Amino acid sequence: MAKPSGTRSVKVYLGMLFLLGIAPLLFQWTNQPFLLDLLSRGLIIGIAALSLNLILGYGGMISLGHVAYLGIGAYCVGIPAYYDIYDGWIHLSLAVVTCALFALITGAVSLRTKGVYFIMITMAFSQMIYFIFLSLEEYGADDGLVIYARSEFPVWINMEGAISMYYWIFGLLILTLFFIHRLVRSRFGRVIIGSKYNDLRMQSLGFNTYGYRLTCYVISAVICGLAGVLLGNFTSFISPEMMSWTRSGELIFMVIIGGTGSLFGPLFGALSFLFLEEALSLITIYWHLIFGGLLIALVLFGKGGIDAWLSKLDK
């Protein structure tokens, strides 16, 4: 649960956003295109982790299939591009509509269930999307799909070039953070958080928690889909592999190491995950072993994530 942030941690957050904002200039100045690349990817995954945290951290809905929306978003760029449709607004609206629809249908079924069932059903639905794209020969099946040009937008906000791509990502990140910040403090957010702790009590207070939770699930899916649009544009190559359920596991891992139910936590989690992955894979090809061990140790011995350590600054 998000504690009221003290002034010192707010300063840390704002400082970090400022650093992220000027990062491309620093990297260009020091001539580090690889770091810009890594940071761009980290922020995209960070947005996906933020969207997962909205349902997982605030709403207590443990979805093990969230990367499906990342994949759907990416294919909403890839498939139109395959037919030479490069209009960015089309890609964005397609992603929003498809993700919202899929989330509405699968969410309506999944949210009727609780606990273990919910975890497994979200996982199964994402696996369904994974297998569908795996079997679509037209769109490359397991070989994936190459996107030859980025989505086209008016020239002053185009995505061409690494730096404008970065600012697209940064822009969506700021919007997402602001949106989630406002959402969880609204009446809607209170109901979501309330139903995480005691669904029955919220219902007896007269709230249709099923409707609230479903809406929250759809919102989260749409945000993740938008991150997927950026991911498709950023990597220029998409394949069903990005939707494998183990990726959803990694996404949950990021939310947890960052700290659930805190605004910035998942972003820290995603960034640390990707940097750690890069660093460890330089040292050893068996970095999964270290990752897995870390994950087990984290659950058995440590609680709260990175954000909890940061909040200790306020004490």
Added chain:
Amino acid sequence: MDWNLLISQLVNSIQLGLLLFLLASGLTLIFGIMDFINLSHGSFYMMGAYFCGSIVAATGSFFAGIIVGLVGVFFLGALVEWLIARRLYKENHLDHVLVTFGLILVFDALVHIIWGPSGLSIPLPDFLNGQIQLGSLVFPIYRLVIISGGLAVAGILYLLISRTRLGMLIRAGASNRDMVESLGININRLFLFVFALGAAMAGFAGMLIAPITEATIGMGNDIIIIAFVVVIVGGIGSIKGAFYVALMIGFIDTMSRSYLDDFLELLASTAAAETAAPAISAMLVYVLMAAVLAFKPTGLFPPTAGNR
């Protein structure tokens, strides 16, 4: 209609169904009795295949591989329960997901370190490698071995759960853990046994399939999802449900892969049918799950007394 093809597809579907049952029965017991989500159940499937493959390579005997492999996976399961899982039964499901996801990463990496990145093939002894002729039908002997092995385990499991004192304790533990404990039963030992038994059954499934597909890293990560679907549709904790639903899903999956395009051709053009059929058959199992849950959110055979 090609009857030979139909019958051999039927055999395949029973084979897939029984493999799914071997995985799902352990999962559903661990779910139902300890309320523990074990994503790494597929790792036991993989470890079974690798253990068996190593022993076969060392001794040349397939049966030695099966026996030693079973014992190995049983103890591996017990070790995981003792070191990790038992600390988390009372924690929330998110912790289960995280820890067992971590275990998958660890097991996959360990296999990579010990056996290397390429797969491990398991040679079959000659007398299992042949084919058997029944009238005009030809079956690979080994597929029949898989089926009889799966059926044998299902039978033993049924007898164990319904006819022995241990099975009675397992059933009692599932319906009221605290009561069993207060009657003086060591519930920790019971849980340890159930977990290890589930691991051994998953390992057995891995050993059976590995001579056909060879043992590979992450081989359990895809089939485990279908096993989860079986558990959910069958009703968490219900072995009977796991058995029927595993066979049903094996049937639907196999048949839709081989016959759906012919069926769709009756409705649409050949090209459209060939494009749509693989996508639809990939979806069918999950659509079935969604449909069942929409009407019966606790699955087809929820484990009430006498229904286990």
